[in-house]
Amino acid sequence: MSLFLLILLLINPSIEKIEIENEKPTLSILVDNSKSVSFFKEDKSVTDFIYKLQNNNALITKFSLNEFSFGRELQILDSLSFLENETNIAKAIIGVNELQKDKIAPIILITDGNQTIGAAYEFLNTKQPIYPIIIGDTTKYVDLKIAQLNVNKYSYIQNKFPVEVILNYEGSETVNTQFSIFSDGKTVYRENVSFSSEKKSATITANLTSTKEGLQYYTASVSNLKNEKNTKNNSKSFSVEVINEQTKVLILSSVLHPDIGALKKSIESNKQRSVAVFMIDDFKGQINDYRLVILNQVNNKFNTIISQLNETNSNYLLISGANTDWNFINKQQLGFIKKAINQTENYGAIFNDSFLTFLQENIGFNNFPPLKDKFGEVLISKEHQTLLYQNINGIQTNQPLLTTFDVNNQKSAVLFGEGIWKWRAASFLNSNSYEDFDKFTGSLVQYLASNKKRDRLEVNANTIYPANSTINISAFYTDKNYQFDARAALEIAITNTATKEVTKIPFSLVNNSYQVEIENLVSGDYSYKVEVLGLNIKSYGRFIITEYQIEEQFTNANVTKLQQLAVKTGGKVYYKNQLADVTKELLENEYFYTVQKSSVKQQNLIDWKWILFFVVALFTAEWFIRKYHGKI
Template identity: 70%
Template sequence: MFLLILLLINPNIEKTNFTNIKPVLSFLVDNSNSVSFFKEDNNVEVFIKELESNKVINNKFDVQKFSFADDLQVLDSLSFAKNQTNISDAILGVNELQNDKISPIVLISDGNQTIGQDYEFINAKQPIYPIVIGDTTKYVDVKISQLNVNKYSYIKNKFPVEVILNYEGSKNVTAQFSIFSKGKTVFRKNVRFSDSKKSATVTANLTSTKEGLQYYTASISKIENEKNIKNNSKSFSVEVIDEQTKVLLLTSVLHPDLGVFKKAIESNKQRSVDIVNIENFNNKLYDYQLIILYQLNDKFNDVLSRIKQNNSNYLFVSGANTDWNFINQKQLGFRKNAINETENYGAVFNDGFLTFLQEDIGFDNYPPLMDKFGEVNISKEHQTLLYQNMNGLETQQPLLATFDINNQKSGILFGEGIWRWRANSFLNTNSFEDFDKFIGNIVQFLASNKKRNRLEVDAESLYPANSTIKISAFYTDKNYQFDPRASLEITLTNTSTNAITKVPFSLVNNAFKTEIENLNPGDYTYQVTVLGQNISKNGRFKITDYNIEEQFTNANIQKLQKLADKTGGRLFYKNQVDEITKELLANESFYTVQKSTKKQVNLIDWQWILFLIIALLTAEWFLRKYFGKI
């Protein structure tokens, strides 16, 4: 009974446990290609081994090792083959991991960062001890530090190329800057540098003479005693497009919409608009890629016949002066049971529109368009971009729809007054850009005779040496809906060696993606194929000899020194293992923290008490049975 009462009471006592938490010493090791370029591979590994094998360091610190290049990784092995360096993200990543601990950071790097925010200005919570690797000697050098050029140009147009050149040195020097295309010099200029002029900006206006992807190389000549010439040249590419679009706007009335269409379309300099009254039209449709028919009536009879005969692309815009009786007789695939009364129609954006990419630019806030009242019936396959909103009631009646049938593209806008949309767009954004882009998208789709592709491939035209080639693809079924069931494969061919590489695509977030590594510099053609389907897409790209990690001539001691000063650390060199060891051991701010935790524990172990009670009860039962008491 005593034990049962004790078990029911179950008294508790408070117990305090003590845990010793060492400060964490985080090693951050640069694993980028610049380390091997400076021939510091072995020195880095020796430095790490000497520090981590130091028993005194291990007694005082909990040593943790990380490597970084374009991202932060737990250090397993070092390859020194990565093509980008992000020092700031690596430091911030370790700070986040060791947020509530005393954790000095030993940063082993040449200090040359290629991506990310400037690590000199980050707010690090821990003291940082940079270990400088690489060449600390300053050499004279001239390099291309930045090249700016548009990806696209139109044929026979001039496109600007802006190049920023930098010089390290003190003497007066002159170097020749050139741009080459297919071995021919297309631009040349002498550039002078001095101790007071360390940089120069050169702008070249080149002419695009041939359609397609064109490759160029910008180069600046070597100067005397220059050690690193890998940063003296840089390749770039421009895709030349032949898109001379002429638009004919035929009208039966004078209206502000006419000027808005002309301004919006001609905001793209490769497009021009001729506005002609239907009564003065000479029937020359073949000069134009798109016909806009504004407010049709019976005077458009001959024009409609020619459009049908030539299979011309057109955009029909209706309004208060439109003769719907005439249009309904022409069997255009749409009709409107209109009465002689007008109605205002607001716009509702359809985010399921698939014909071309169009963002919602605030259509629901635009003023309504005016058209004759009536029900719209469309009898042919179409896509609706905008639905009608009648006095706040959203309907499934189209306001703007497009058609793509038998290689003829057409569209219809049910309403006049689009000039108010352009004005409203300017009031909202202080720019006509959104509205003009919207009209441009419509014109680009309607004026193009290219058939819509079910397979689209996104790839760069230029990749730097040793980089990961990332290519994505988008495949749709016959209804132009994304098809995740497909299997895609890319076949790469090196045009010089004819070596062929085949790689499958993986499905990632409603797109097919693949990454290819270890390709040699050179020109490549590729073919993306949908397995089991007779659908493929061809293209080409170039892998250059340009490696951003090889563009530096020496370690960036200045930035590393500023980082150490700002965080309360000290800068050391690769041969100062003993010095940094003494610094880490002597610093009294790196101390072991004793952490106490209090917890309530049972005074007795109830399992043993319960076992003892059962044993006593069993013994009592047997004794009573034996002596005849039961």
């Protein structure tokens, strides 16, 4: 019997069993959890609508209900606060589509249709029909708002800087109003503007004069219209940092090159700067007359100039290329060398997000044409910060393309490649303006031309934040040798200048910088102090939190976009009081059917655990019987 059961266990006979499973369609309920819902006073109506959906027995019988809420991100619905500061409807729909891929899963979208960030949701391609439930006021009111404000962050003393403001009007009557810009309670610009049913938009360009050095705050405002419901979008604050600086730049080159003209035009786009260009053989002046010296295609003819730069601790920018004599440069002990061969290579740019020497945005560096330089490895022996890395034939490297130095109160930078004139042309093609590229060279020149001693603690923060936004502040701290120090403990103390309330928050170490996120600060004027605990090293600054609430800038629900979304996806628009209608549509729609799925499973005819138990029991009994009879 034991042997028989063992053989049966090894054979393990089985049969096929067909199992039938019914898969109900999924009904996804997407709920707008942003502040605009509470602004429209729709909190209770939304929660009541969801409660009735969740407790509708007919829907529960036909569908599997999945509930989500969304603001900036999509989340599983737990509770509704209506406190999200931003709305991304497109991201929420895309997220649900990914979760319900290859399923029958209609979507109920409960929202006012006003999106503040993200792609245009009305043009999304989705296989699932969407049924928007419109909440909020659908009445069209007269409204005038500042749709967009464009201004440079920096200006120079006694210079004029442009402020471009785009005003939008919603209404059918002809109206006259006044646009103004205020600073310190005084009107610095005023212009009358009119709108009508034909003229719905106006662009105003104001040229303001920088009269005071430092950070200056302004408020752009358009007068309220009669019977205008929402006046919070009639004003917007901005800031400009006014710099008192006169800069003379010298460009010395060993060859004629288009880079020279591009740099001269770009630098002189700021009227506070002038550029003098000389061939190295023709220069007879003194470098002390200039705040910055640009060395293009250095060779042994630059020996005297480089010696003067080192003796006077003058700041410089070195640009290398196909005509650069790297054997000469390597002997100058500048803190960097290049093991170059007599062959050129094209180097693309990779933007470094962690660059903290000065504030620089990515203006499309990764897509700019490559620069040309002699091929070889770059070795740097002194402290540096790299803004751009080299990309060689699509391969990203850790080799610098543009790097900066600040050692012994001498600032310098090296661009390892010629052809920067192509960058200026490419920037113009991308934006139809040289402004982005000129701001880049302006930031680089401003840094290099400044004789200010580098601080061991550098703090990056904006000057204006919208209400209820997350405030991100980063700091870079170095030791006495100006090497990044990850051992320090940094703390920020934020003071509300009106209430004198102080909030202290420690920084967190993230990669090679210290960062802090601050939330829930009320609107107002703030000053801050960043301190390295245990050391007398501090940095001060200020910022303003405006009363601008982006979720409160809408006067009514966006019915048009929601209707477009419903039509494109095969759904239908309903309103909050049409629960019975939307329920009837979902229940009677034959497209939403239960899918019957069959699966074939192998089922064992025997239970191996019991068989194994009997085998062990029989062998044990046989052993005792044989032992008893003396057979063992």
